[in-house]
Amino acid sequence: MDSPEPSKINNNNNTSSSYSSLSTLNAAAESPQVQESPFLRFVNTLSPIKPVKASHATHGFLGLNSPPLVFKSPRISDHHREKQYLERPQGSNLSSGEISQSDIGDNSLGEARGDLKKLTSQQSLPEGFITDAQKEFGVKNDANNESCSPPQSVEEYLADPGEDQLFPVNPETEQSTDAVGSSLTETERVILKFDRSDGPSNRAEELLPLLEESNMVHQERQAYVENNSIVEGEKNGAELVSQEHVNLGSSSGADAFDKQYCNDSLPQDVKEFENSNEMVSTSQVNSENIPQDGSEASLKYHGFRRRCLQFDEAASIVLGSNKFHVKMNATSSNVKIVPVAGSKPPGIGLHLNSIVNAMPPSRASISGVRLSDGLQGIQSKPSISLHKVESVTRSSVPSNMDGQSFIDTRNESHETDASVVADSFISESPILKESIDLYPANTNDKRVSPTEVENTEESNHRSTSRKKKKTSADDASGPKSCNCKKSKCLKLYCDCFGAGLFCGEDCACESCGNRVEFQETVVETKHHIESRNPQAFAPKIVLCAADVPPNNMEDVNMTTPASARHKRGCNCKKSKCTKKYCECFQANVGCSTGCRCDGCMNAFGKREDFVAMEHALSKERESSIVEEGFDDTLHNKQKMVTVRTGLFRPVNHLSPVTPLLECSDQGKQAAKSRVPSASWTKSSKKSRSSLAHSESNNSQKNAPTGPSSKDNEWLDLPPYQLSNRCGIRQLSGGSLRWRGSSPITPNDSKDDESDDKLFDILEDETPDVLKEASTPIKSVKANSPIQKRVSPPQNHLLRIGSSSSVGGLKSGRKFILQSVPSFPPLTPCADSKAIRTANEDSGNSTDKVT
DNA sequence: GAGTTTGAAACT
């Protein structure tokens, strides 16, 4: 057995003929570029034996029938890979598969390659391709070594260093000290080059130390990959091989590792990072984990990873789970903003403020920096993106903010982040930058007491020059700001303080004590307030993401408080919850039994309606318990009919209201749009009082008698349609859900347990319900009135709508169907007909919709 | 922009 080296040697000698035994290798070996490439020269200097030792080399081929390791020259391949990556910016578009092929060729892994061809689908790669790759390689190699080809763009180039470093660092090669050393050298060179082109070389010095660290990480990864691949390789055999081969370094195992390591895919703002001080360290660390495939995806991945790691850095301490990251990023959809189990704080949800203000991304918290952010991040002057990340995770620092996920209630741009909000606080808008700049790194004077500052010029200046009263208009487009005069912005009155933000430039407050300079005071005050009310800084609007049907999330942006509601509820007496005085209204959520409002007319959901529905639900629950044991599907249909004739009307009727209104974006619009609802409300208001009392009464009174007025319009529209139509107001989904989701007992609000309990129940329960799809009885029992919480019917509705799966019906929450009368497509024709016939007496349009 | 209204937060 000749080691692969011979081939290399031969390459140098330009004697391709000697390769008869390694015919497959010839093509690659013959490439002049390859032959002359410094890289190969370098390789040749290595002892033939060493490469063999490199165990990790195998990871690319583990799947194969264990080709002799002897043929593996891991380092070489790695190097090659490295080159590929380095060159990518310059135009190398090789896919990972291509790369792997070229690697193989380069490595003289004739056998392995042959095996691959036989075993995998990958052989499809043309032989010539390898040659091309090698050519490319050679060219690139030269370019790299000579440092004569500057990156086309700094950014592109920046993206690579990490990857570059990745390879040399490849831990597996560690066994061959020479290889490692040379690899590092190579990497260093690259870095140096990079620095040269990018700026002061001293940067390289900063980077190098990190390299070692990164090696460690990479080692981990490699080890993980290998282990995985070995195991899987055994299981899957050839198939796996091909896969691995294609993915080269980033085989499934690698992916798994990566996921484990950083379970996130943040939207990339690499540029931002690159501008930040922390960029260096971050990129370094991250680079280690970059997938080794040269595909474009990897690049992207690379960007992600940077963020991920950074995020991890920021959050890992606090957050035990990476899942949180994912949640944050649920930008596109399926990710729920679900509180991370275990560590979740009682009140996961939205800050009222954030909801209101975050809507437009730029609105977010911008006038200020989160208290926690300010406290932690100011000194380091973190990059915006970092800030962003931290804003979510960070809350951890101070007591209550721990783990709470902020939800971006709706923004059009919606980065959910969870769905939420990560971004609601810090958007990339200039405003944010402004706010950040507001608090320069100098925090030396942070001990000054607010009172001391009271008379300072600055404060005076602020109080005088900045006075700009926040108007409703500001809400829509401007940053959050306060106008406090006496509270020094250290009370919950202060929007900024209450939202956990420092006051910013836009604030017109006087004697502001809620500033970075007074961090200590702020923190103390905060603690004090929390001591009285631990939930004081918890989000006022709570979202129970768990309730949101997964399917629904796609349809609905999920950025809105789908299931949001005000934690404590409002106490409005005169405003009827139709103005921003009402916190519920302000947050675009409906009132609930938790509210003590009088004459609630909340456009997002009236308390009375809520109560009525609760009542209906409880009734239904009772009946369902009795009926338990029936075939779920069929039974549900029957129930549905029953319900419709009875309770259903009111409930059904009520539900749609919200969606329609919700379609309007802003509170004002909502208020205006309330007209229809209001009309409906009035017509039904008579019965309202009785709603809670008697089902039958409700059904009759509420039955849309005639004027299929506007009510009908929205009644006719399935909730999901409404949502879509409206561009999907999360609220639409939300309030619907909300209505259904808070099944509190009909009793008045005062019965409400602490909010925490409610939500705990909710959160705990929903998952169960989902799990219990097949066991309706259980779910029903679990939802007993005692617990007060039932997963929202809407969920089911939505679920049905989206998936139309029978499973949704099985949950035993027949209510769902009830509220879905207008879902023609969703319900089987037979069902709808049956329902219709059953409801004919009530004869209303809801069923007609089809 | 000043004044009023409103309801949350704070206080007793």
Place this chain on the structure above:
DNA sequence: CAGTTTCAAACTC
């Protein structure tokens, strides 16, 4: 826990 006061936002003019 209920009642009162304080406060600042929301609103009106």
